[in-house]
Amino acid sequence: xxxxxxxxxxxxxxxxxxxxxxxxxxxxxxxxxxxxxxxxxxxxxxxxxxxxxxxxxxxxxxxxxxxxxxxxxxxxxxxxxxxxxxxxxxxxxxxxxxxxxxxxxxxxxxxxxxxxxxxxxxxxxxxxxxxxxxxxxxxxx
Numbered sequence: 698x699x700x701x702x703x704x705x706x707x708x709x710x711x712x713x714x715x716x717x718x719x720x721x722x723x724x725x726x727x728x729x730x731x732x733x734x735x736x737x738x739x740x741x742x743x744x745x746x747x748x749x750x751x752x753x754x755x756x757x758x759x760x761x762x763x764x765x766x767x768x769x770x771x772x773x774x775x776x777x778x779x780x781x782x783x784x785x786x787x788x789x790x791x792x793x794x795x796x797x798x799x800x801x802x803x804x805x806x807x808x809x810x811x812x813x814x815x816x817x818x819x820x821x822x823x824x825x826x827x828x829x830x831x832x833x834x835x836x837x838x
Contacts, residue, residue: 698710698711698714700714700717700718702717702718702721702722703721703722703837704721704726709730710730710731710732710733711732712732712733712741712820712823713730713731713732713741713743713823715823715827716730716741716743716823716826716827717730717743719826719827719830719831719834720743720745720753720830722830722834722835723753723830723833723834723835724749724752724753724833724835725745725746725749725750725752725753726745726746726749727743727744727745727746728744728745728746728811728813729742729743729744729815730742730743730744732820732823733820734817737817738819739819739820739821740817740818740819740820741817741818741819741820741822741823742815742816742817742818743815743816744791744813744814744815744816745813745814745815745816746811746812746813747790747812747813747814748812750813750814753778753833754778754779754782756833757777757778757779757782757833758779760778760779760832760833761775761777761778761779761780764777776828776829776831776832777829778829778830778832778833781825781826781829782816785818785819785822786816786817786818787815787816787817787818788814788815788816789814789815789817790812790813790814790815791812791813791814791815792810792811792812792813793810793811793813794806794807794808794809794810794811795807795808795809795810795811
């Protein structure tokens, strides 16, 4: 399915398209995604640019810290993106160069490394992930 976000026009799996839109709206650029990785269980997966993930996670942590600074106990109604990613997502960090194969099938090394984090999580939690991203949308005026 084709979607258009503020970052790009993309071809993504239909079931994960709303999540990719929500991540981009929260300022987190995605590189890859899959709505169902059956070979490892009923798992969904997104690969995010590391810097965008770090910014999003820091904003989520700050929001959580500020929320709990005014409470003495756990708040089950609080939408805690940072806590969910920490507890529910398998996180894998990686890097790759931006090289390509040219018209002669010769490898041309990239000039830069791209750093990413992959998040794997239960597919049935895609809607929850989208909900947890809602307070983190970046205002565009």
